[in-house]
Amino acid sequence: MSLLRTRGLTKEFGGVTAVDEVDFEIDHGELCALIGPNGAGKTTFFNCLTGSLTPTRGTVEIGGSGSWRDITDAGPDETARAGVHRSYQITNIFSASTVLENVRIAAQAHGRGSLQPWRNVSAFPEHYEEATEILERVGLAGSAERVASTLSHGEKRQLEMAIALAGDPDLLLLDEPAAGVSSESVDDVVDLIEEVSADHAILLVEHNMDLVMDVAERIVVLHQGSVIADDDPAAVRNDERVREAYLGGYGADDPAGGEEVGA
């Protein structure tokens, strides 16, 4: 049984069909990338998975111990508690709090204490421990006490990932983790994604083709709301429909290419 699946997932905005009958499945431990040209419906699909948007038709289900749990109508908070976490394309953190508190509050959402207003927050050291561990993992341990708004853009992207990691999600949805990251820092992002994928399933939306080809084990291509390809990177790269729809000149016979097509 896989981790999460959608059946006939459709989202319509008025007359526009942003996501069109998508059947998608992701398994434990998979690192899957979701690509497609601008307006292909990637973000809408993402938002349907996390509950930010309610799909017009179709279902989203989480695989549990032997049975499927329907989370189609669940809100973002329920989806998160069910083990599906996301990071944001545009940095979305708690700016006035410290880096540690950003991650601690996320850890607390999955632990005890949130509804005990008479207890002091320090009575729950496990939230601090988890946050500190995650900060070490993403490489922000040295900045734990800094106020989040004072971080550099690259560090904010790391924090974005750290918040999503808190609470040990089953599935991590990463929305353009390398957005706005300088080309020399992209390697750090790649390292981090690969490191995190060791113990989490990841669904990645990314425009940087090099990064996608580098890390993804499987690529799903959306075009006008529909899935037009779902295969390993080499096969997707050679798929005639994909090249037509999206990749342009980027192909197997062009090993160095791709930069121009990136964004």
Place this chain on the structure above:
Amino acid sequence: MATDADEADPGEGSGPLGATTDVGGGDPLAGEPWYRRYLWDHRVHAAVVVLFALYPFAYSGLTEAMPATMTTLLPGITVMVGVLYFGLFAMSFDFVSGYTGYLDFGHAAFYGIGAYFVILVANDKVPLLDPSTPFMFSLVIAGLLAALVALVIGAVSFRLTGVYFAMITLGFAQVIYVLMSNWDYLGDNPRSGIAVNTSMHPEGFEVGVPFVDALNMQIASANFVGETLSTELAGHVIALSAPEVSYFMIGLVVGFCYFAMQRVIHSPFGKVMIAIRENEERAEAIGYDTFKYKMGAFAISAFFAAVGGALFAGYRRSVDPDNSLFFLVAGDALLAAIIGGFGTLAGALFGFLFFEFLGELLANNFVSRGGESVPDGLLPYLRDVLGEGTLSTTLFGDVTVRTVLDVLFNGRAELYIGVLFVLFVLYVPNGILGTLRLWLGGTVAKKLPERIGSRLRGGQADPGPPDD
């Protein structure tokens, strides 16, 4: 209270003032009993409580020594009682608006509910509750009722955000205001308010532990209604007037409420409130049902707002729609919270204190002190000090010094407070306490002792146990 605080506060220079404990960090009080540690962690709070407790004595001492100057400068005890109960209301406003970021312009509704409820209970207007119900009981029930109303208002209002939330809460409050202004059942002339039935309650309401006579004191603004106290301590007679007794008893309740709210702010629940203020979308995305938390915060804040209102009405023994339910009452709380520091809790009370201090300074009154009429306010004080000769001096044309003083100070308190508010919003956007926190780099309770400690030891800040 004073002895506890003495223990907590070793005083400047009497011992090494160490850093407070960090989470999981070096703990200078490991092995000490929990209450010692609690007081040590809260020594700044204890010091503030002591300052408030000493104020009435300092006030009477100073005004006796320098009647005109000190009466003009310092707010009187009746004003300070107002600072306490309205400060509690302002803090409850800050609790929901400063910490979750949702501006509740209708917060006066809860203050009014608390105020009306205790008086209606005393006047036998509330079914099931006997007029002899102890004041402390009706105060708590008033709080619970306000929390219930908050859940109803919140269930509708928290569907909205930003300015729409502010407007809908304001709307609810105005509905309650109009209702209470016109409901004949409340009293003969509901538009001008209701008062405690003096034949049923000839004495002031008792604040303290219900049914334990020794632990109760009456609150009232007038000596012939309330309780006065005269006791001898180490050869000195300590006499407290009814407002002074009220000041201490109301202060106890307000202090208790402040620490309760602070406890919530420092709990995991309070951290979620702050997360909602910082970024509600993300708070939801990491797994918090933010609606539930906002409702909880709103109900807690309404409870304490109603307690503030109940103390206000219990002390004044009357209430009218315009001094409790009117939306500008919430406006005063907003002003106090912004001047004191939005999202700092205690700041709201200090903001209101600052306000009242200015208002008193710019007042134009005379009070009687020891059989003599003493100026209370800058204008009568200046007239008194300058004397008739200077006052009638002509500056130019027929403009005398007296005219200038009148133009500058007569009834101008609100003008200056308005100007000051504008200056605060522009140049001190974090308010008094917020700016102090920024300057210290943390909360005052935590950082101030560290600062003083490192100053005393010549710039070295190492944690050490209290020296006693």
